[in-house]
Amino acid sequence: MDEQQLVTNCLKGDKTAQKQFYEMFARKMMGVCLRYSNDLATAEDYLQESFIKVFGKLSQYQFKGSLEGWVKRIVVNVVLDELRKNRILFDSNAEVTDVLQTTDDVVSNMEAKQLLQIIQRLPTGYRTVFNLYAIEGYQHNEIANMLQISESTSKSQYQKAKIQIQKTLKAQTII
Amino acid sequence: MQPTSFENMFKDAFENFEAEVNPQIWVQVQQQIPTTAVTPQASVTFSGVKTLLIAGVTAIAAITAAVVYKSEPKLNTLVESKDNPVDNKVEKTVAPVQSIEKVLPELIKENETQKVQPAPAPASTTVLKLPETTNESSANNDNQASEPLNTVTNQTKIKESEPVVEVINQDDKHENNLSSIQNTEAEKTKETEEIKDFNWGRISNTFTPNADGKNDVFKIHLPDANYFKATILNINGKILHEWEGENGFWDGKDAGGYDLPKGMYVYYIIATDTNGNTHKTKGSISILK
Numbered sequence: 001m002d003e004q005q006l007v008t009n010c011l012k013g014d015k016t017a018q019k020q021f022y023e024m025f026a027r028k029m030m031g032v033c034l035r036y037s038n039d040l041a042t043a044e045d046y047l048q049e050s051f052i053k054v055f056g057k058l059s060q061y062q063f064k065g066s067l068e069g070w071v072k073r074i075v076v077n078v079v080l081d082e083l084r085k086n087r088i089l090f091d092s093n094a095e096v097t098d099v100l101q102t103t104d105d106v107v108s109n110m111e112a113k114q115l116l117q118i119i120q121r122l123p124t125g126y127r128t129v130f131n132l133y134a135i136e137g138y139q140h141n142e143i144a145n146m147l148q149i150s151e152s153t154s155k156s157q158y159q160k161a162k163i164q165i166q167k168t169l170k171a172q173t174i175i
Numbered sequence: 176m177q178p179t180s181f182e183n184m185f186k187d188a189f190e191n192f193e194a195e196v197n198p199q200i201w202v203q204v205q206q207q208i209p210t211t212a213v214t215p216q217a218s219v220t221f222s223g224v225k226t227l228l229i230a231g232v233t234a235i236a237a238i239t240a241a242v243v244y245k246s247e248p249k250l251n252t253l254v255e256s257k258d259n260p261v262d263n264k265v266e267k268t269v270a271p272v273q274s275i276e277k278v279l280p281e282l283i284k285e286n287e288t289q290k291v292q293p294a295p296a297p298a299s300t301t302v303l304k305l306p307e308t309t310n311e312s313s314a315n316n317d318n319q320a321s322e323p324l325n326t327v328t329n330q331t332k333i334k335e336s337e338p339v340v341e342v343i344n345q346d347d348k349h350e351n352n353l354s355s356i357q358n359t360e361a362e363k364t365k366e367t368e369e370i371k372d373f374n375w376g377r378i379s380n381t382f383t384p385n386a387d388g389k390n391d392v393f394k395i396h397l398p399d400a401n402y403f404k405a406t407i408l409n410i411n412g413k414i415l416h417e418w419e420g421e422n423g424f425w426d427g428k429d430a431g432g433y434d435l436p437k438g439m440y441v442y443y444i445i446a447t448d449t450n451g452n453t454h455k456t457k458g459s460i461s462i463l464k
Contacts, residue, residue, distance in 0.1 A: 013210060019205075022204065031189065038406070038414070115189070123414065135182075
C-alpha cells in the first residue's frame with residue numbers, strides 16, 4: 001500500500017490503516033522527541049500529543065513532499081508549543097568567546113544513543129536550538145521566529161550548546 | 176555561519192535514529208483519533224454544535240437549530256394549502272416557541288417572511304419530509320382542505336409542536352455531554368487540572384548538607400507517585416543533579432561531586448501516578464550552611 005492509499009484509508013476511519021500509519025513513524029518520531037527532552041516521560045508526552053495532532057490534521061495533508069517530513073514538522077511544532085507553555089528561558093547574553101577545537105572524529109565514532117545522552121543533558125534552551133539548527137537544519141533567522149527570540153540569541157545559544165557538547169565529548173574521550 | 180562537519184556529524188548520526196515506543200502511547204492516541212465522517216450529516220451536526228459551543232452561544236444556538244430544523248418542514252406544508260384558516264394554524268405552530276421568540280426575534284421574522292412566500296417545493300417531496308403522523312393530513316391537503324381535515328392537521332401540529340420543547344431539552348443534555356467530552360479532552364492535554372488532583376505531599380524547601388546527621392540531604396516523598404524523577408538545576412538552568420524514585424536524594428553536590436555553595440536552587444519533578452498520568456511540578460530548594 002502506498003502512502004497516499006494509507007492516508008486515504010486512515011481518513012476513512014480504517015483502524016488497521018491508522019495503526020499501520022502510527023507504526024510506520026512512531027519509532028522514528030520517538031527518536032525526535034527524545035532529542036528535544038531530557039527524560040523519557042516528557043518525550044512520551046510529546047509523542048502522544050504529536051500523534052493526536054497528526055491524526056487530527058491528516059485531512060489537511062496535501063500529498064506534497066514526504067509524509068515523514070510532514071509528520072516530523074508536526075512533532076517539532078508540538079514540542080515547541082509545549083516548551084513555550086512551560087516558558088523555557090533563553091539567556092540572551094550573546095558573548096561567546098570560548099570556542100573549542102572541533103571533535104568531529106569523536107562524534108563520528110559515537111553511537112546516536114551516546115550523542116542523545118549528551119544532548120539530553122543540555123539545558124532546555126541550548127538543546128532546543130541545537131536540535132533545530134544542527135539536526136533539523138533550520139537557519140538561525142527561522143529559529144528566532146519559531147522560538148520568539150532574537151537571531152543573536154539563537155546563535156549564542158547554539159554556540160554555547162556546541163561548546164558544552166564538545167566539552168562533554170572531550171571529557172568522555174579522556175575517560 | 177554555515178553548517179560545518181560538526182553539524183553534519185549529528186545530522187548523520189540521527190538520520191535514521193529510532194527508539195523504542197511505549198505501547199501505552201498508541202492506546203492513548205487511538206482513543207483520540209477523530210471518528211471520520213462515515214455518515215457525513217452526523218459529523219457535520221456534531222462539529223456544528225461543537226463550534227457553537229466554543230463560540231459561547233451554546234443554549235441559544237442549540238434552540239435556534241432545533242427551531243429552524245423543526246419548524247421548516249411544517250411551514251412548508253402549511254403554506255401549500257393557501258386557505259386563510261391555515262394562516263391561523265401557522266401562528267399556532269409557532270406559539271409553543273414563543274418564549275424563544277423573545278430571545279430570537281430576528282429568526283421569527285425570517286420565518287414570517289418565509290410564510291408569505293409561495294411554497295417552493297412540490298407536494299410530494301414535502302410529504303416525504305414529514306413524520307408519519309402528519310402524512311395522512313398532508314396527503315389530505317392535496318384533496319383541498321375542508322373543515323374536519325383542517326382540525327386533523329391542527330391536532331397533529333399541536334402534537335408535533337409539543338415535542339419541539341423536548342427536543343430542545345434533549346439538546347441541552349447533549350450539550351452537557353459535549354462539554355463533559357471537552358472536559359476530558361482538556362484533562363488529557365494535561366496542565367493545571369491534573370496537578371490539582373495529584374498530591375505532591377510536603378516538599379521541603381531547605382536543607383543543610385554539612386554532614387551533622389540532621390537534614391543533610393534533600394529527599395522527596397510523593398505518596399501518589401508510581402514513579403518520579405527529580406532534577407536539580409541552578410538558577411541559570413544548569414542541571415546539577417538528577418535522581419529517580421524515593422530512594423534517591425540530593426546531597427548538595429554538583430554532577431562532578433563537588434559541594435555547591437549555599438543559596439537557592441530549583442527542583443523539577445516529573446511523576447507518574449498509578450493510572451499512568453504524568454504530573455510535573457517545580458519549586459525552589461535552598462542550601463543553608
